[in-house]
Amino acid sequence: MLRSPDLSGALEAHGRPAVTDAVRTVFSSLRRTIAADPKAASAETGDAAIAQRVIAVLEALSKPSLVPVFNLTGTVLHTNLGRAPLPAAAIEAMVQAASACNLEYDLETGKRGDRDSHLEPLLKRLTGAEAATVVNNNAAAVLLVLNTLAQGREVLVSRGELIEIGGAFRIPDIMARAGCTLREVGTTNRTHLSDFADNIGENTALIMKVHASNYAIEGFTTAPEEAELAVLAHENGVPFVNDLGSGALADLSNYGLPHEPMPAEVLADGADLVTFSGDKLLGGPQAGLIVGQADLIAKVRKNPMKRAMRLDKVTIAALEATLQLYTDPARLAERLPTIGLLSRPTADIAAVAERMCPVVATKLEAVATVEIITCRSQIGSGSLPVDRLDSAALSIRPRQQGRGEGRILTQITEAFRNLPSPVIGRVQDGALVFDLRCLADEAAFASQLNQLDLR
Numbered sequence: 001m002l003r004s005p006d007l008s009g010a011l012e013a014h015g016r017p018a019v020t021d022a023v024r025t026v027f028s029s030l031r032r033t034i035a036a037d038p039k040a041a042s043a044e045t046g047d048a049a050i051a052q053r054v055i056a057v058l059e060a061l062s063k064p065s066l067v068p069v070f071n072l073t074g075t076v077l078h079t080n081l082g083r084a085p086l087p088a089a090a091i092e093a094m095v096q097a098a099s100a101c102n103l104e105y106d107l108e109t110g111k112r113g114d115r116d117s118h119l120e121p122l123l124k125r126l127t128g129a130e131a132a133t134v135v136n137n138n139a140a141a142v143l144l145v146l147n148t149l150a151q152g153r154e155v156l157v158s159r160g161e162l163i164e165i166g167g168a169f170r171i172p173d174i175m176a177r178a179g180c181t182l183r184e185v186g187t188t189n190r191t192h193l194s195d196f197a198d199n200i201g202e203n204t205a206l207i208m209k210v211h212a213s214n215y216a217i218e219g220f221t222t223a224p225e226e227a228e229l230a231v232l233a234h235e236n237g238v239p240f241v242n243d244l245g246s247g248a249l250a251d252l253s254n255y256g257l258p259h260e261p262m263p264a265e266v267l268a269d270g271a272d273l274v275t276f277s278g279d280k281l282l283g284g285p286q287a288g289l290i291v292g293q294a295d296l297i298a299k300v301r302k303n304p305m306k307r308a309m310r311l312d313k314v315t316i317a318a319l320e321a322t323l324q325l326y327t328d329p330a331r332l333a334e335r336l337p338t339i340g341l342l343s344r345p346t347a348d349i350a351a352v353a354e355r356m357c358p359v360v361a362t363k364l365e366a367v368a369t370v371e372i373i374t375c376r377s378q379i380g381s382g383s384l385p386v387d388r389l390d391s392a393a394l395s396i397r398p399r400q401q402g403r404g405e406g407r408i409l410t411q412i413t414e415a416f417r418n419l420p421s422p423v424i425g426r427v428q429d430g431a432l433v434f435d436l437r438c439l440a441d442e443a444a445f446a447s448q449l450n451q452l453d454l455r
Protein backbone atom coordinates (compact mmCIF):
# COMPACT_ATOMS: atom_id res chain seq x y z
CA MET A 1 0.00 0.00 0.00
CA LEU A 2 2.89 2.39 0.74
CA ARG A 3 3.86 2.17 -2.94
CA SER A 4 0.32 2.81 -4.12
CA PRO A 5 0.02 6.07 -6.09
CA ASP A 6 -3.25 6.60 -4.22
CA LEU A 7 -1.23 7.23 -1.06
CA SER A 8 1.58 9.41 -2.44
CA GLY A 9 -0.22 12.59 -1.41
CA ALA A 10 -0.84 11.20 2.06
CA LEU A 11 2.85 10.28 2.42
CA GLU A 12 3.80 13.80 1.49
CA ALA A 13 1.34 15.34 3.94
CA HIS A 14 1.67 13.06 6.96
CA GLY A 15 5.04 11.26 6.65
CA ARG A 16 5.82 7.59 6.36
CA PRO A 17 5.39 6.43 10.00
CA ALA A 18 1.90 7.89 10.31
CA VAL A 19 0.79 6.47 6.95
CA THR A 20 2.18 3.04 7.85
CA ASP A 21 0.29 3.07 11.13
CA ALA A 22 -2.91 4.11 9.39
CA VAL A 23 -2.54 1.33 6.80
CA ARG A 24 -2.13 -1.17 9.63
CA THR A 25 -5.21 0.20 11.37
CA VAL A 26 -7.27 -0.19 8.18
CA PHE A 27 -5.86 -3.69 7.49
CA SER A 28 -6.73 -4.99 10.91
CA SER A 29 -10.22 -3.57 10.67
CA LEU A 30 -10.60 -5.22 7.23
CA ARG A 31 -9.39 -8.54 8.63
CA ARG A 32 -12.10 -8.41 11.26
CA THR A 33 -14.75 -7.52 8.68
CA ILE A 34 -13.71 -10.36 6.37
CA ALA A 35 -13.50 -12.87 9.19
CA ALA A 36 -17.08 -12.04 10.07
CA ASP A 37 -18.29 -11.93 6.47
CA PRO A 38 -15.97 -13.37 3.78
CA LYS A 39 -18.17 -11.90 1.03
CA ALA A 40 -17.09 -8.39 2.09
CA ALA A 41 -13.57 -9.13 0.82
CA SER A 42 -13.86 -8.24 -2.86
CA ALA A 43 -15.75 -4.98 -2.32
CA GLU A 44 -13.40 -3.44 0.22
CA THR A 45 -9.89 -4.69 -0.52
CA GLY A 46 -9.09 -2.83 -3.72
CA ASP A 47 -6.15 -0.39 -3.42
CA ALA A 48 -8.30 2.63 -4.04
CA ALA A 49 -10.86 1.65 -1.41
CA ILE A 50 -8.16 0.95 1.15
CA ALA A 51 -6.34 4.18 0.35
CA GLN A 52 -9.51 6.13 0.83
CA ARG A 53 -9.97 4.65 4.28
CA VAL A 54 -6.32 5.25 5.16
CA ILE A 55 -6.69 8.91 4.21
CA ALA A 56 -9.82 9.19 6.33
CA VAL A 57 -7.95 7.70 9.32
CA LEU A 58 -5.04 10.11 8.81
CA GLU A 59 -7.33 13.11 8.54
CA ALA A 60 -9.20 12.17 11.67
CA LEU A 61 -5.92 11.75 13.56
CA SER A 62 -4.39 15.01 12.41
CA LYS A 63 -7.44 17.14 13.13
CA PRO A 64 -6.74 19.37 16.13
CA SER A 65 -8.60 18.28 19.24
CA LEU A 66 -8.90 21.83 20.54
CA VAL A 67 -10.96 23.98 18.15
CA PRO A 68 -12.68 27.35 18.40
CA VAL A 69 -16.42 27.14 19.04
CA PHE A 70 -19.31 29.58 18.99
CA ASN A 71 -20.42 29.91 22.60
CA LEU A 72 -24.15 30.56 22.25
CA THR A 73 -24.98 28.88 25.55
CA GLY A 74 -25.93 32.13 27.22
CA THR A 75 -23.18 31.68 29.81
CA VAL A 76 -20.52 34.21 28.97
CA LEU A 77 -17.68 32.82 31.11
CA HIS A 78 -18.32 29.15 30.40
CA THR A 79 -15.68 27.02 32.13
CA ASN A 80 -16.19 24.11 29.72
CA LEU A 81 -15.77 26.47 26.78
CA GLY A 82 -12.56 28.05 27.99
CA ARG A 83 -13.94 30.91 30.11
CA ALA A 84 -12.77 34.36 29.00
CA PRO A 85 -12.20 34.95 25.27
CA LEU A 86 -8.87 36.80 25.18
CA PRO A 87 -8.45 40.37 23.97
CA ALA A 88 -6.61 40.93 20.68
CA ALA A 89 -3.74 42.58 22.57
CA ALA A 90 -3.23 39.43 24.63
CA ILE A 91 -3.27 37.17 21.58
CA GLU A 92 -0.68 39.40 19.91
CA ALA A 93 1.49 39.35 23.06
CA MET A 94 1.28 35.54 23.24
CA VAL A 95 2.56 35.22 19.70
CA GLN A 96 5.45 37.59 20.44
CA ALA A 97 6.42 35.78 23.64
CA ALA A 98 6.31 32.37 21.98
CA SER A 99 9.88 32.92 20.73
CA ALA A 100 12.88 33.51 22.98
CA CYS A 101 11.99 36.36 25.33
CA ASN A 102 13.26 38.07 28.49
CA LEU A 103 11.14 35.89 30.79
CA GLU A 104 13.70 35.75 33.59
CA TYR A 105 16.34 38.05 32.20
CA ASP A 106 16.90 41.64 33.26
CA LEU A 107 17.57 43.60 30.10
CA GLU A 108 19.08 46.51 32.06
CA THR A 109 21.69 44.62 34.02
CA GLY A 110 22.09 41.60 31.75
CA LYS A 111 21.60 39.42 34.83
CA ARG A 112 19.03 36.88 35.83
CA GLY A 113 15.59 38.40 36.32
CA ASP A 114 12.30 37.37 37.90
CA ARG A 115 9.24 36.28 35.95
CA ASP A 116 6.92 38.05 38.40
CA SER A 117 8.54 41.35 37.40
CA HIS A 118 6.42 41.52 34.24
CA LEU A 119 3.18 41.52 36.21
CA GLU A 120 3.85 42.81 39.70
CA PRO A 121 4.09 46.55 38.90
CA LEU A 122 0.80 46.48 36.99
CA LEU A 123 -0.97 44.48 39.69
CA LYS A 124 0.29 46.86 42.37
CA ARG A 125 -0.95 49.81 40.36
CA LEU A 126 -4.37 48.28 39.72
CA THR A 127 -5.05 46.99 43.24
CA GLY A 128 -3.04 49.31 45.46
CA ALA A 129 -1.29 46.25 46.94
CA GLU A 130 2.27 46.36 48.25
CA ALA A 131 3.23 43.25 46.31
CA ALA A 132 1.84 40.61 43.99
CA THR A 133 2.62 37.20 42.61
CA VAL A 134 0.95 34.89 40.14
CA VAL A 135 0.37 31.14 39.72
CA ASN A 136 -1.49 28.81 37.38
CA ASN A 137 -5.03 29.36 38.59
CA ASN A 138 -6.90 30.60 41.61
CA ALA A 139 -7.25 27.10 43.06
CA ALA A 140 -3.45 26.95 43.11
CA ALA A 141 -3.30 30.44 44.61
CA VAL A 142 -5.55 29.39 47.50
CA LEU A 143 -3.63 26.14 48.04
CA LEU A 144 -0.31 27.96 48.00
CA VAL A 145 -1.40 30.71 50.39
CA LEU A 146 -2.86 28.20 52.85
CA ASN A 147 0.18 25.94 52.69
CA THR A 148 2.55 28.87 53.13
CA LEU A 149 0.80 30.57 56.00
CA ALA A 150 -1.08 27.81 57.81
CA GLN A 151 0.58 24.42 57.39
CA GLY A 152 0.11 22.38 60.57
CA ARG A 153 -2.19 25.02 62.05
CA GLU A 154 -5.82 26.08 62.02
CA VAL A 155 -7.72 28.25 59.58
CA LEU A 156 -11.03 29.80 60.64
CA VAL A 157 -13.75 29.89 57.98
CA SER A 158 -17.47 30.57 58.29
CA ARG A 159 -19.73 27.53 57.77
CA GLY A 160 -21.59 29.55 55.15
CA GLU A 161 -18.48 29.74 52.97
CA LEU A 162 -17.33 26.12 52.66
CA ILE A 163 -17.89 26.20 48.95
CA GLU A 164 -17.49 23.71 46.19
CA ILE A 165 -16.93 25.16 42.76
CA GLY A 166 -16.88 23.24 39.48
CA GLY A 167 -14.12 20.74 38.82
CA ALA A 168 -13.88 19.43 42.41
CA PHE A 169 -12.44 22.48 44.09
CA ARG A 170 -13.78 22.23 47.64
CA ILE A 171 -12.52 24.42 50.41
CA PRO A 172 -12.34 21.62 53.02
CA ASP A 173 -10.36 19.38 50.64
CA ILE A 174 -7.99 22.16 49.67
CA MET A 175 -7.40 22.88 53.35
CA ALA A 176 -6.52 19.25 54.00
CA ARG A 177 -4.14 19.11 51.03
CA ALA A 178 -2.53 22.37 52.10
CA GLY A 179 -1.77 20.66 55.40
CA CYS A 180 -3.95 22.86 57.56
CA THR A 181 -6.90 22.18 59.79
CA LEU A 182 -10.18 23.75 58.90
CA ARG A 183 -11.96 25.21 61.89
CA GLU A 184 -15.55 25.91 60.91
CA VAL A 185 -17.24 28.70 62.80
CA GLY A 186 -20.85 29.91 62.96
CA THR A 187 -23.68 28.30 61.03
CA THR A 188 -24.69 27.95 57.40
CA ASN A 189 -26.83 31.07 57.29
CA ARG A 190 -25.58 33.14 60.22
CA THR A 191 -22.05 33.71 61.39
CA HIS A 192 -21.15 36.47 63.83
CA LEU A 193 -17.88 38.17 64.64
CA SER A 194 -18.07 36.54 68.08
CA ASP A 195 -18.00 33.09 66.41
CA PHE A 196 -14.57 33.95 65.08
CA ALA A 197 -13.47 35.59 68.33
CA ASP A 198 -14.53 32.53 70.37
CA ASN A 199 -12.56 30.16 68.15
CA ILE A 200 -9.37 32.12 67.72
CA GLY A 201 -6.49 30.71 69.75
CA GLU A 202 -2.86 29.64 70.04
CA ASN A 203 -3.01 27.44 66.98
CA THR A 204 -4.88 29.82 64.67
CA ALA A 205 -2.81 30.62 61.59
CA LEU A 206 -5.24 32.86 59.78
CA ILE A 207 -8.82 33.93 59.23
CA MET A 208 -10.14 33.26 55.78
CA LYS A 209 -13.07 34.70 53.89
CA VAL A 210 -14.25 32.86 50.79
CA HIS A 211 -16.43 34.70 48.33
CA ALA A 212 -19.63 32.70 47.80
CA SER A 213 -19.18 32.69 44.07
CA ASN A 214 -21.72 30.31 42.68
CA TYR A 215 -24.58 30.57 45.15
CA ALA A 216 -26.33 33.08 47.36
CA ILE A 217 -27.70 32.55 50.82
CA GLU A 218 -30.88 34.53 51.20
CA GLY A 219 -33.31 35.25 54.00
CA PHE A 220 -32.29 35.15 57.66
CA THR A 221 -28.58 35.60 57.17
CA THR A 222 -25.70 37.48 58.67
CA ALA A 223 -21.97 37.62 58.22
CA PRO A 224 -19.40 39.85 59.93
CA GLU A 225 -18.11 42.86 58.04
CA GLU A 226 -14.79 42.16 56.40
CA ALA A 227 -13.26 45.19 58.07
CA GLU A 228 -14.27 43.78 61.49
CA LEU A 229 -12.77 40.40 60.64
CA ALA A 230 -9.54 42.09 59.61
CA VAL A 231 -9.39 43.98 62.91
CA LEU A 232 -10.02 40.79 64.88
CA ALA A 233 -7.31 38.96 62.94
CA HIS A 234 -4.80 41.74 63.46
CA GLU A 235 -5.59 42.04 67.19
CA ASN A 236 -4.66 38.39 67.41
CA GLY A 237 -1.57 38.73 65.28
CA VAL A 238 -2.80 36.59 62.37
CA PRO A 239 -3.40 37.54 58.74
CA PHE A 240 -6.82 37.94 57.15
CA VAL A 241 -6.98 36.28 53.74
CA ASN A 242 -9.80 36.88 51.26
CA ASP A 243 -10.40 34.47 48.37
CA LEU A 244 -12.42 36.64 46.00
CA GLY A 245 -12.80 33.93 43.36
CA SER A 246 -13.57 36.16 40.43
CA GLY A 247 -12.83 39.64 41.66
CA ALA A 248 -13.01 42.59 39.32
CA LEU A 249 -10.23 45.02 38.52
CA ALA A 250 -12.67 47.63 37.27
CA ASP A 251 -15.86 48.85 38.92
CA LEU A 252 -18.41 46.84 36.93
CA SER A 253 -21.22 49.26 37.77
CA ASN A 254 -19.52 51.67 35.32
CA TYR A 255 -20.43 49.21 32.57
CA GLY A 256 -24.04 48.75 33.61
CA LEU A 257 -23.26 45.52 35.46
CA PRO A 258 -23.80 44.56 39.08
CA HIS A 259 -20.88 45.51 41.29
CA GLU A 260 -18.45 42.70 42.05
CA PRO A 261 -15.99 43.10 44.95
CA MET A 262 -12.65 44.49 43.80
CA PRO A 263 -9.27 43.44 45.19
CA ALA A 264 -8.52 47.13 45.88
CA GLU A 265 -11.66 47.41 48.02
CA VAL A 266 -11.01 44.33 50.12
CA LEU A 267 -7.38 45.35 50.63
CA ALA A 268 -8.63 48.74 51.79
CA ASP A 269 -10.96 46.89 54.17
CA GLY A 270 -7.95 45.27 55.80
CA ALA A 271 -7.35 42.02 53.92
CA ASP A 272 -3.68 41.05 54.05
CA LEU A 273 -3.77 38.80 51.02
CA VAL A 274 -6.36 38.53 48.27
CA THR A 275 -6.58 35.73 45.71
CA PHE A 276 -8.54 35.85 42.44
CA SER A 277 -8.75 34.30 38.98
CA GLY A 278 -7.21 35.53 35.74
CA ASP A 279 -9.89 34.09 33.47
CA LYS A 280 -13.14 34.97 35.21
CA LEU A 281 -14.33 38.59 35.24
CA LEU A 282 -10.77 39.80 34.74
CA GLY A 283 -11.10 38.47 31.19
CA GLY A 284 -7.56 37.18 30.75
CA PRO A 285 -5.82 33.80 30.57
CA GLN A 286 -6.11 31.09 33.23
CA ALA A 287 -4.09 32.31 36.20
CA GLY A 288 -4.31 32.80 39.94
CA LEU A 289 -3.37 36.22 41.27
CA ILE A 290 -2.20 36.85 44.80
CA VAL A 291 -1.91 40.45 45.97
CA GLY A 292 -1.32 42.04 49.35
CA GLN A 293 1.30 42.59 52.06
CA ALA A 294 4.88 42.45 50.86
CA ASP A 295 6.14 40.25 53.73
CA LEU A 296 3.42 37.66 53.12
CA ILE A 297 3.95 37.66 49.36
CA ALA A 298 7.67 37.14 50.02
CA LYS A 299 6.84 34.04 52.08
CA VAL A 300 4.52 32.74 49.36
CA ARG A 301 7.29 33.20 46.78
CA LYS A 302 9.73 31.22 48.89
CA ASN A 303 7.41 28.21 49.17
CA PRO A 304 8.87 25.46 46.93
CA MET A 305 5.31 24.71 45.76
CA LYS A 306 5.32 28.09 44.02
CA ARG A 307 7.90 26.70 41.59
CA ALA A 308 5.52 23.87 40.73
CA MET A 309 2.70 26.31 40.02
CA ARG A 310 4.52 29.02 38.11
CA LEU A 311 3.12 30.55 34.94
CA ASP A 312 4.68 30.03 31.55
CA LYS A 313 5.86 32.87 29.32
CA VAL A 314 2.87 32.75 26.98
CA THR A 315 0.38 33.13 29.82
CA ILE A 316 2.45 35.89 31.42
CA ALA A 317 2.42 37.72 28.10
CA ALA A 318 -1.37 37.39 27.79
CA LEU A 319 -1.92 38.46 31.37
CA GLU A 320 0.37 41.48 31.09
CA ALA A 321 -1.44 42.65 27.96
CA THR A 322 -4.84 42.10 29.60
CA LEU A 323 -3.87 43.97 32.77
CA GLN A 324 -2.54 46.82 30.66
CA LEU A 325 -6.05 47.36 29.26
CA TYR A 326 -7.32 48.16 32.76
CA THR A 327 -5.14 51.25 32.90
CA ASP A 328 -7.65 52.87 30.50
CA PRO A 329 -11.10 51.99 31.93
CA ALA A 330 -12.92 54.24 29.46
CA ARG A 331 -11.96 51.98 26.58
CA LEU A 332 -12.14 48.68 28.46
CA ALA A 333 -15.54 47.54 27.10
CA GLU A 334 -14.30 48.13 23.59
CA ARG A 335 -11.02 46.27 24.05
CA LEU A 336 -11.70 43.52 26.55
CA PRO A 337 -14.17 40.95 25.15
CA THR A 338 -15.40 39.80 28.58
CA ILE A 339 -16.54 43.29 29.59
CA GLY A 340 -17.68 44.04 26.04
CA LEU A 341 -19.88 40.93 25.91
CA LEU A 342 -21.26 41.36 29.42
CA SER A 343 -22.17 44.98 28.78
CA ARG A 344 -23.38 44.46 25.21
CA PRO A 345 -26.58 46.49 24.73
CA THR A 346 -29.70 44.33 24.42
CA ALA A 347 -30.74 46.26 21.29
CA ASP A 348 -27.46 45.29 19.69
CA ILE A 349 -28.07 41.60 20.44
CA ALA A 350 -31.66 41.87 19.19
CA ALA A 351 -30.31 43.29 15.91
CA VAL A 352 -28.01 40.26 15.57
CA ALA A 353 -31.07 38.06 16.08
CA GLU A 354 -33.01 39.94 13.37
CA ARG A 355 -30.16 39.38 10.92
CA MET A 356 -29.44 35.76 11.79
CA CYS A 357 -32.99 34.46 12.17
CA PRO A 358 -33.84 34.33 8.43
CA VAL A 359 -30.41 32.86 7.61
CA VAL A 360 -30.79 29.98 10.08
CA ALA A 361 -34.49 29.54 9.27
CA THR A 362 -33.72 29.04 5.57
CA LYS A 363 -31.12 26.37 6.32
CA LEU A 364 -33.42 24.50 8.66
CA GLU A 365 -36.57 25.04 6.57
CA ALA A 366 -37.30 21.34 6.13
CA VAL A 367 -36.92 20.28 9.76
CA ALA A 368 -37.46 23.17 12.12
CA THR A 369 -38.98 26.56 12.72
CA VAL A 370 -36.81 29.38 14.02
CA GLU A 371 -38.04 32.32 16.06
CA ILE A 372 -36.52 35.16 18.01
CA ILE A 373 -37.10 35.06 21.75
CA THR A 374 -35.91 37.20 24.63
CA CYS A 375 -33.76 35.42 27.17
CA ARG A 376 -31.38 36.13 30.01
CA SER A 377 -27.66 35.46 29.87
CA GLN A 378 -25.59 34.38 32.84
CA ILE A 379 -22.17 35.69 33.66
CA GLY A 380 -20.83 32.26 34.55
CA SER A 381 -17.78 30.78 36.27
CA GLY A 382 -19.30 31.45 39.63
CA SER A 383 -19.30 35.17 39.07
CA LEU A 384 -22.40 37.09 40.17
CA PRO A 385 -24.47 33.89 40.34
CA VAL A 386 -27.91 35.38 40.74
CA ASP A 387 -27.64 38.22 38.28
CA ARG A 388 -28.98 37.80 34.76
CA LEU A 389 -28.52 40.00 31.71
CA ASP A 390 -31.33 40.64 29.21
CA SER A 391 -30.50 39.14 25.86
CA ALA A 392 -31.98 37.81 22.62
CA ALA A 393 -31.86 34.30 21.21
CA LEU A 394 -32.89 32.11 18.33
CA SER A 395 -35.22 29.31 19.37
CA ILE A 396 -35.09 26.33 17.01
CA ARG A 397 -38.01 23.93 17.30
CA PRO A 398 -38.58 20.74 15.29
CA ARG A 399 -41.52 21.03 12.90
CA GLN A 400 -42.59 17.55 13.78
CA GLN A 401 -44.27 17.66 17.17
CA GLY A 402 -45.02 14.66 19.34
CA ARG A 403 -43.36 11.37 18.39
CA GLY A 404 -39.85 11.73 16.97
CA GLU A 405 -39.61 15.37 18.03
CA GLY A 406 -36.90 14.70 20.60
CA ARG A 407 -34.83 12.69 18.16
CA ILE A 408 -34.97 15.47 15.57
CA LEU A 409 -33.97 18.05 18.16
CA THR A 410 -30.98 15.87 19.07
CA GLN A 411 -30.04 15.59 15.39
CA ILE A 412 -30.18 19.36 14.92
CA THR A 413 -28.13 19.93 18.09
CA GLU A 414 -25.53 17.42 16.88
CA ALA A 415 -25.40 18.91 13.40
CA PHE A 416 -24.48 22.32 14.86
CA ARG A 417 -21.94 20.65 17.13
CA ASN A 418 -20.33 18.86 14.17
CA LEU A 419 -19.63 22.03 12.19
CA PRO A 420 -15.95 22.96 11.62
CA SER A 421 -16.40 25.64 14.32
CA PRO A 422 -18.96 23.89 16.49
CA VAL A 423 -21.97 25.96 17.55
CA ILE A 424 -22.97 25.24 21.13
CA GLY A 425 -26.37 26.28 22.43
CA ARG A 426 -28.63 24.96 25.13
CA VAL A 427 -31.71 22.77 24.92
CA GLN A 428 -34.64 24.19 26.77
CA ASP A 429 -38.35 23.27 26.70
CA GLY A 430 -38.10 21.22 23.52
CA ALA A 431 -36.10 23.83 21.58
CA LEU A 432 -32.46 24.47 20.79
CA VAL A 433 -31.74 27.99 22.02
CA PHE A 434 -28.85 30.11 20.75
CA ASP A 435 -28.27 33.14 22.99
CA LEU A 436 -26.65 35.64 20.63
CA ARG A 437 -24.90 37.81 23.23
CA CYS A 438 -21.54 36.20 22.43
CA LEU A 439 -21.93 36.06 18.65
CA ALA A 440 -19.37 38.50 17.31
CA ASP A 441 -18.45 37.14 13.89
CA GLU A 442 -21.81 36.81 12.15
CA ALA A 443 -20.27 36.16 8.73
CA ALA A 444 -18.23 33.21 10.02
CA PHE A 445 -21.30 31.84 11.78
CA ALA A 446 -23.52 32.13 8.71
CA SER A 447 -21.00 30.89 6.15
CA GLN A 448 -20.52 27.47 7.67
CA LEU A 449 -24.25 26.75 7.90
CA ASN A 450 -24.05 25.26 4.38
CA GLN A 451 -22.17 22.39 5.96
CA LEU A 452 -24.95 21.51 8.40
CA ASP A 453 -25.49 17.78 8.06
CA LEU A 454 -29.18 17.18 8.73
CA ARG A 455 -29.87 13.59 7.72
Ligand SMILES: *Cc1c(COP(=O)(O)O)cnc(C)c1O
Nearest residue numbers: 137138139211213245246277382
Ligand atom coordinates in the same frame (compact mmCIF):
# COMPACT_ATOMS: atom_id res chain seq x y z
C1 LIG B 1 -13.39 30.10 40.85
C2 LIG B 1 -12.99 30.14 42.26
C3 LIG B 1 -11.81 29.52 42.66
C4 LIG B 1 -10.93 28.74 41.72
O1 LIG B 1 -10.41 29.57 40.73
P1 LIG B 1 -9.81 28.92 39.37
O2 LIG B 1 -9.13 30.07 38.73
O3 LIG B 1 -10.95 28.37 38.64
O4 LIG B 1 -8.84 27.87 39.79
C5 LIG B 1 -11.47 29.59 43.98
N1 LIG B 1 -12.25 30.22 44.87
C6 LIG B 1 -13.39 30.82 44.50
C7 LIG B 1 -14.20 31.54 45.55
C8 LIG B 1 -13.81 30.81 43.18
O5 LIG B 1 -14.93 31.41 42.80
